Amino acid sequence: MSDSSEFNSEELVNNADALNEMNRQVVEEFRANGGKVGGPFEGSPIVLLTTTGAKSGQPRVSPLVYFDIDGRILIAGSMGGAPKAPAWVHNLRAHPSVHVEIGEEAYDAQARELPREERDALYPRVVEKAPQFGEYQAKTTRVIPLFELTR
Structure with a gap:
């Protein structure tokens, strides 16, 4: 498997094929290594988030950095600061029921977008x-x- 660090973040924002390939590699590595990955995500807490495509209705798996803040699992729709949100944000807004994989644990959850005041x-x-x-x-x-993300 190639190291996902070979991907440049600007390229990923502008090239869906490159982003999909990096995500595929990270998902494969995550599942093969009990939730641990290397490359640019090494040492970061990673969640595999399975959403339902807003238009397609198909499952979409996204490896994301997550944040455990006061026992709450939070994810940020940053896409590296790109002008538009990542596709998974659109999917969550349309279908908030998700599947979560953290380490070797997997469960169904509900995603809730934080209101502006809480987000801030x-x-x-x-x-x-x-x-x-x-x-x-x-x-x-x-x-x-x-x-x-709440169970």
């Missing part, structure tokens, strides 16, 4: 855990959404 209160805590998320927010005019 928690986003600085996300940035404390992963400073690049502050950079992502600074790069875009859109508000990067936060979602809570």
Whole structure:
């Protein structure tokens, strides 16, 4: 398996095929290694989030960094600060029932987009855990959404 660090973040934002290939490799590595991955995600807490495609109705698996804040599992729709949100955000808004894989544990969950006030209160805590998320927010005019995943 090739190392996902060979992918450049700007390329991923602008090239769906490259993003899909990197995601495929990360998902494969995650499942083969009990939830551990290398490359640019090494050492980061990763969740595999299975959403239902908003238009297609098909399952879509996205490897994402997650944040455990006060026992709550949060994910950020950053896409590296791109002008538009990642596809999984659109899918969650249409179909909030999801499947979550963290480590070797898997369960069904509901995704809830945090209202603006709650999001604004928690986003600085996300940035404390992963400073690049502050950079992502600074790069875009859109508000990067936060979602809570609840069993």
